[in-house]
Amino acid sequence: MEEISIGLLGLGTVGSGVVKIIENHQDKLIHQVGCPVKMKKILVKDINKERAVQVEQTRLTTNPDEVLNDPEIDVIIEVMGGIDETKKYLKQALRNRKNIVTANKDLMALHGAELLTIASENSCDLFYEASVAGGIPILRSLVDGLASDRITKMMGIVNGTTNFILTKMAKFGSAYEDVLKEAQELGYAEADPTADVEGLDAARKMAILSTLGFSMKIDLDDVKVKGITGITENDLEYAKQLGYTMKLIGIAHREGEKVEISVQPTLLVESHPLASVQDEFNAVYVYGEAVGETMFYGPGAGSLPTATAVVSDLVGVMKNMRLGVTGKSAVTPQYKKHLKKPGEIYSKYFLRLHVKDEVGVFAEITSIFSEHGVSFEKILQLPLKKQGLAEIVLVTHQASLQDYEDSLVKLRDLHAVQTIESSYRVEGSANV
Ligand SMILES: NC(=O)C1=CN([C@@H]2O[C@H](COP(=O)(O)OP(=O)(O)OC[C@H]3O[C@@H](n4cnc5c(N)ncnc54)[C@H](OP(=O)(O)O)[C@@H]3O)[C@@H](O)[C@H]2O)C=CC1
Ligand SMILES: N[C@@H](CC=O)C(=O)O
Numbered sequence: 027m028e029e030i031s032i033g034l035l036g037l038g039t040v041g042s043g044v045v046k047i048i049e050n051h052q053d054k055l056i057h058q059v060g061c062p063v064k065m066k067k068i069l070v071k072d073i074n075k076e077r078a079v080q081v082e083q084t085r086l087t088t089n090p091d092e093v094l095n096d097p098e099i100d101v102i103i104e105v106m107g108g109i110d111e112t113k114k115y116l117k118q119a120l121r122n123r124k125n126i127v128t129a130n131k132d133l134m135a136l137h138g139a140e141l142l143t144i145a146s147e148n149s150c151d152l153f154y155e156a157s158v159a160g161g162i163p164i165l166r167s168l169v170d171g172l173a174s175d176r177i178t179k180m181m182g183i184v185n186g187t188t189n190f191i192l193t194k195m196a197k198f199g200s201a202y203e204d205v206l207k208e209a210q211e212l213g214y215a216e217a218d219p220t221a222d223v224e225g226l227d228a229a230r231k232m233a234i235l236s237t238l239g240f241s242m243k244i245d246l247d248d249v250k251v252k253g254i255t256g257i258t259e260n261d262l263e264y265a266k267q268l269g270y271t272m273k274l275i276g277i278a279h280r281e282g283e284k285v286e287i288s289v290q291p292t293l294l295v296e297s298h299p300l301a302s303v304q305d306e307f308n309a310v311y312v313y314g315e316a317v318g319e320t321m322f323y324g325p326g327a328g329s330l331p332t333a334t335a336v337v338s339d340l341v342g343v344m345k346n347m348r349l350g351v352t353g354k355s356a357v358t359p360q361y362k363k364h365l366k367k368p369g370e371i372y373s374k375y376f377l378r379l380h381v382k383d384e385v386g387v388f389a390e391i392t393s394i395f396s397e398h399g400v401s402f403e404k405i406l407q408l409p410l411k412k413q414g415l416a417e418i419v420l421v422t423h424q425a426s427l428q429d430y431e432d433s434l435v436k437l438r439d440l441h442a443v444q445t446i447e448s449s450y451r452v453e454g455s456a457n458v
């Protein structure tokens with residue numbers, strides 16, 4: 027090969043990082059793949075927009091066919107985002123026998139299996155390392171580094187924006203809206219940040235991680251999702267007081283043949299390894315039956331970290347091109363999926379309630395929980411400024427989700443319970 031030509035779809039936060047790395051690390055790329063790498067054509071929405079990198083105007087286009095149908099282009103890098111239109115472009119590119127590197131978790135979580143099949147039918151690579159946990163090489167670690175093991179648990183902070191928001195709120199008492207705006211300005215948030223704050227972005231990543239880690243086709247609908255928008259300052263204060271840190275945590279757990287996958291705000295005991303992951307950083311804890319505990323940490327969002335994963339995938343494609351083995355590395359899921367029922371999912375829970383400050387109320391509450399076999403590890407009760415009301419904060423011992431949720435249904439019906447203010451999963455145990 028004399029030269030490898032790339033077509034880039036998108037020149038925003040990640041795309042401009044890709045251009046910078048390909049330009050600045052050209053020597054390293056030539057050393058690894060044996061020829062120069064040229065960015066031939068770049069698809070954008072607005073040709074006249076000011077860019078974070080200098081690119082000749084002639085290389086920019088708004089016509090996707092100029093990139094997707096160019097016979098000289100060997101690899102398409104997709105960093106434009108979006109689902110339906112982008113899927114159409116990638117299918118067109120694969121049918122034109124172009125290898126693909128993408129950072130698009132929205133697309134891979136929904137249509138990854140179909141696109142990977144089309145890629146292999148056309149002898150093309152389709153790599154997507156940047157789609158989960160930005161610059162952390164987690165997908166390669168699961169697929170290659172831990173290929174010989176049976177992974178039973180993955181637990182991670184896989185959204186940089188929400189970790190950035192929760193860190194600033196807990197550390198400096200910053201207002202949610204201000205920090206979200208800052209995360210958007212820094213290029214961490216999605217074009218529509220609802221996907222970040224409602225937990226959908228993390229759910230997409232957990233679907234991708236668990237499909238690869240458990241070798242099962244996990245769909246986005248299999249992931250139970252709750253975002254961070256309901257978290258209040260009060261919750262963060264109680265968390266601190268009780269020795270916990272609030273994080274948006276993705277959990278994928280396999281026991282025997284059954285799995286549970288969720289994304290939800292979780293109180294982590296402060297000594298938990300994920301509790302110290304701050305700002306836009308991500309971390310994924312992976313437990314394998316043979317290897318035991320492993321932990322992967324690094325920047326989960328941002329221009330250059332994400333672009334590093336993209337360009338490293340590009341190197342992988344180029345090495346395969348040189349060896350003539352593109353389209354041969356994807357492994358299809360081995361196992362049939364069996365999802366756990368709520369009665370099979372065990373955890374501790376934090377619950378904050380507003381109740382009438384009357385004799386016997388506490389006994390009524392505890393008797394509902396004990397009917398369902400749920401007992402408490404911690405209990406706080408404080409009078410509220412609102413007359414006649416008290417705030418109760420509970421942390422349960424391990425309980426099944428079914429028993430816990432059944433207890434909440436009965437609590438809501440209790441005359442003395444004014445509101446259920448918040449409820450979170452708890453991981454680890456704090457000795458407070
Ligand atoms: N930002 C991050 O930290 C991370 C992002 N990702 C993923 O990478 C992808 C890109 O993200 P990011 O760089 O932040 O996004 P940006 O919004 O910054 O950039 C998107 C780019 O794509 C172009 N584009 C979007 N839609 C179209 C379209 N229909 N036709 C032509 N061009 C289009 C835009 O053109 P124009 O500039 O002209 O508007 C822009 O250059 C997304 O899938 C995202 O989820 C993954 C990991 C981390
Ligand atoms: N919006 C995402 C970007 C990376 O995937 C995040 O905040 O993690």
Ligand code: NA
Pocket residue numbers: 155156157158159160161162163164165335
């Ligand atoms: Na990654």
